[in-house]
Amino acid sequence: MTTDKLIWPARLHHIHLTSGNVPDMVKWYQDSMGLTAEELGNGATWMSGKDRNLLIGPGPKSGLKFSAFAVENRDHLTRLRARAEETGTPVETSPTPLFGDGAFAVRDPDGNCITLGIPDRQSSRGNGPAGMLSGRLQHVVVASTDAPRMIAFYSDILGFRKSDLVREEKSGEITACFMRCDPEHHAIAVFRAAENRLDHHCYETTSWNDIRDWGDHFSERRDTVVWGAGRHGAGHNLFIFVRDPDGNNVELSAEIDDVPYEQAPGTWRHEERTLNLWGSAWLRS
Numbered sequence: 001m002t003t004d005k006l007i008w009p010a011r012l013h014h015i016h017l018t019s020g021n022v023p024d025m026v027k028w029y030q031d032s033m034g035l036t037a038e039e040l041g042n043g044a045t046w047m048s049g050k051d052r053n054l055l056i057g058p059g060p061k062s063g064l065k066f067s068a069f070a071v072e073n074r075d076h077l078t079r080l081r082a083r084a085e086e087t088g089t090p091v092e093t094s095p096t097p098l099f100g101d102g103a104f105a106v107r108d109p110d111g112n113c114i115t116l117g118i119p120d121r122q123s124s125r126g127n128g129p130a131g132m133l134s135g136r137l138q139h140v141v142v143a144s145t146d147a148p149r150m151i152a153f154y155s156d157i158l159g160f161r162k163s164d165l166v167r168e169e170k171s172g173e174i175t176a177c178f179m180r181c182d183p184e185h186h187a188i189a190v191f192r193a194a195e196n197r198l199d200h201h202c203y204e205t206t207s208w209n210d211i212r213d214w215g216d217h218f219s220e221r222r223d224t225v226v227w228g229a230g231r232h233g234a235g236h237n238l239f240i241f242v243r244d245p246d247g248n249n250v251e252l253s254a255e256i257d258d259v260p261y262e263q264a265p266g267t268w269r270h271e272e273r274t275l276n277l278w279g280s281a282w283l284r285s
């Protein structure tokens with residue numbers, strides 16, 4: 001079996017964050033991100049709203065318990081599972097209550113859990129003023145001490161397509177890779193860093209005006225925009241970043257590139273401009 005169109009098309013459906021302070025996190029995602037909370041009875045709170053879902057449960061602060069990708073249908077799941085088995089990748093029971101039968105999970109080389117499945121619950125309509133704002137959960141980024149190994153897992157085992165690579169100019173060492181599982185430039189990315197951790201997750205809006213509206217909303221809430229407004233080089237999306245009560249970076253984005261399946265990966269220099277064409281950037285390493 002090849003990786004040809006293996007995970008394609010899929011999309012990030014939800015992530016599960018862990019926290020030592022679940023009530024504050026739930027409140028922030030309700031009020032600042034416009035999500036409605038529902039206790040699921042297994043320790044997790046399901047936060048859902050306009051095209052965005054996440055789970056929050058007790059555990060280490062800023063932990064990423066899993067990332068959940070929705071695939072096309074049962075045949076798609078069967079192909080992905082066969083690929084995992086063919087490559088000797090251990091298959092685990094899906095940990096998410098939001099996917100139906102046939103879902104399963106694998107772990108990347110850093111131990112991050114990726115679950116693949118088909119959603120079987122209807123999201124709520126959102127909460128409060130922010131519940132009206134557009135923002136579809138779109139990508140998750142993890143930091144890693146061994147980015148090349150991580151990138152190989154996502155591309156060679158699951159079939160993600162590399163959209164853009166960021167490299168050190170002199171050594172050529174990879175410092176970041178943005179990978180897609182449908183035409184959107186990235187649904188997951190890996191950044192080289194001194195530790196393995198969640199870097200951020202992102203909600204894609206429909207336009208620059210939505211970024212304005214989110215900015216005004218965050219201002220009313222006294223949530224500080226900690227980075228941006230700016231435009232990423234890789235992916236060319238407009239962005240702002242805020243932080244939840246645990247300090248997790250949360251991105252609002254617009255205009256992310258569409259990249260055809262066949263397009264070869266681009267290369268960017270490891271410099272601030274690659275992460276922000278308009279100004280300063282956080283270089284994770």
Ligand SMILES: [Fe+2]
Binds near residue numbers: 139201
């Ligand atoms: Fe991002």
